Amino acid sequence: MFPVPEESPAHHVRELGIWIAGQDWVPERFFEYTPCFTNAETVRLLGYGGVPPLRVPSLWKFPQSVTSLVVNSGVVTPVQIRDIIAQLRNLDDLSLSGSLIRVDERALVGIGTVLTGGFGGKLLLRDECADEGIMNMLLEIPTGLHFTEVNIRCTGERLPSSVKLAAVCGRTLVKLSCTIIVHGILRAFSQSRRKKTH
Amino acid sequence: MPFPDADSFVEAFERSFDFSKLPNLQEVKLGFRAGRTGGGLVWIPMALSTVRPATSLRLSTIRLDFAPSPLVNRSVLSLLEGATDDLRRVEYEVARIEREFEGVVNLTVVRDSVFKAVLATLNVRFRFCRVEWHSMT
Numbered sequence: 414m415f416p417v418p419e420e421s422p423a424h425h426v427r428e429l430g431i432w433i434a435g436q437d438w439v440p441e442r443f444f445e446y447t448p449c450f451t452n453a454e455t456v457r458l459l460g461y462g463g464v465p466p467l468r469v470p471s472l473w474k475f476p477q478s479v480t481s482l483v484v485n486s487g488v489v490t491p492v493q494i495r496d497i498i499a500q501l502r503n504l505d506d507l508s509l510s511g512s513l514i515r516v517d518e519r520a521l522v523g524i525g526t527v528l529t530g531g532f533g534g535k536l537l538l539r540d541e542c543a544d545e546g547i548m549n550m551l552l553e554i555p556t557g558l559h560f561t562e563v564n565i566r567c568t569g570e571r572l573p574s575s576v577k578l579a580a581v582c583g584r585t586l587v588k589l590s591c592t593i594i595v596h597g598i599l600r601a602f603s604q605s606r607r608k609k610t611h
Numbered sequence: 612m613p614f615p616d617a618d619s620f621v622e623a624f625e626r627s628f629d630f631s632k633l634p635n636l637q638e639v640k641l642g643f644r645a646g647r648t649g650g651g652l653v654w655i656p657m658a659l660s661t662v663r664p665a666t667s668l669r670l671s672t673i674r675l676d677f678a679p680s681p682l683v684n685r686s687v688l689s690l691l692e693g694a695t696d697d698l699r700r701v702e703y704e705v706a707r708i709e710r711e712f713e714g715v716v717n718l719t720v721v722r723d724s725v726f727k728a729v730l731a732t733l734n735v736r737f738r739f740c741r742v743e744w745h746s747m748t
Contacts, residue, residue, distance in 0.1 A: 566644065576628055586633050592642030 423449040434460035434488040444473040455481040458497070460488065461511070473497065481506035481534070484542075490514045491546040495524045505534030509542035521546040525553030533559040533585065536578070543567035548574040552581060559585045566592040656700035662708055 429450055432438050438460055453476050479501050484494060491513060498504060507530075524546075532554065538547065543565055551558060552574075558581045565575045572593060579589055630636060641662055 566642070579628060580632055583632060584635055587635055588638040588640075589628070589633070589636060590640040590642070591628070592640075592644050594644045 421449060424451050426450045426453050428455040428457070429453050430457040430459065432460040433458050434486055448474045448476050450476050450478075452476075452478050454478060455483065455506075456501075457483040458486055458489075459483075460486050473500075475500050477502060480504060480531075481508075483508040485509075485511045487512040488514065490516050491521055491544070491550060492516065492524055494547070495528065495550055498528055498530060502529055504530030505532065506536075507532065508535070508537040509547060510537065510539040512541040513544060513547075516546075518546060521549065523553060525550035526555060528554045529556060530554075531559065532556075533561065535562040535564070536560045537564045539564075539566045543571055543575070545571065545574060548578055552577060558582050561585055562588040562590075564588075564590040566594070568594045656697060656704050659701065659704035659708065662704075 423446075429447065431443070431447075456475055456479050475497070480503050482498065482501060482504055484497070485508075494509065498507070528550075532551075536551075536558075538544075548571070558578065560582045563579055563582060563586060565571075565578070567575055572591075575591055579586060579591075628639075630639070643661075
C-alpha cells in the first residue's frame, strides 16, 4: 500500500478487473481500497466456483467515476447485482452474463426501484442473466432506460421481456441484437411446419 | 411464460418487436441459436419463417448459430440431395424477408463445418443473400 495516497498510481487506472470467486478471488479487504481508483471507468467482476460461496457486494465500494459494469460470474444473486449497480450513479454500460444464484422470485419484486444510473450506453444480457428477475429489475428503474444498444441472448420464454426492454428504450435505441435459443422446440416446430406445408 | 407448442412460439415472435416505436433504430440483428439440428436443413427455413417486420422495415443481419452436427460422416452431397424441399423453402423465406424488409439480408451462420459447403451453395443460389460462415474454433 501507499502510505501517502497522493503518491498512489491508482488514479491512472481506467479499468478494474476483479475475480470475486474461484481460485484467484481477491480478499474482501481489497474493496476497502477500490474507491482510491478515482478515474476508473470500467469494473469487471469475474469468477466461478464456490470459493468463497457467498460474500456481501452491498458492502463493496466502487468509485463514482465508473460508467461501465461487467459481471460474468456464477456467485451472485440478482439482489447482489442490484446492490452493486445502486452504487454506480453514473452507470451507462451494463453487461451481465454467466449464471445466477437462484432466489425466491417474490423477493425480487421492486428491487429496481432504487436504481438511479444513467443507463444510456450499451446493455448486454446473456446466459442466466437474461432472466425475468434481472429484466424486471431494469424495467422498474424510475428514471427509465436510455440505452442506445441492446444485446440480449435468451430463450423463447424471455422474448416478451426482451421486447419490453427494447420498447422502454424507445427513441434512444439505435442498435438491437436479439438471439433466441430455440433448441427446446426445434423438433416440434419443424414437424408442425411440415404438416402445414403439406 | 413457457411456450406449450411450436406455433405459439412463432406467434409470440411475430408479435414481438414493434419497430415503429423505435424510430431511431439503425441496426437490427436477429439470431437463432439452435441445439441439435439432426443434421438436416429444415431448421434454417424454420428460423427464417419467424422473422417478420412488425410495422416497419429495418433488419441488418440474421444470425443462425447452431451446435456441431452429429452427422459427421454424412457427405455434403447427400445432404444437399436430401434437402431439396428445405432449400426451396429457404429460397422462399429469404425472398420474402428481402421483400418485406426492403433490404439486403446478411445471413450469418456459425460453427458447423459440414454446412459450410451447403451454405456456400446457398450463397450462389440467392442473389441478395450474403451467407457468411464463422468458425468458432
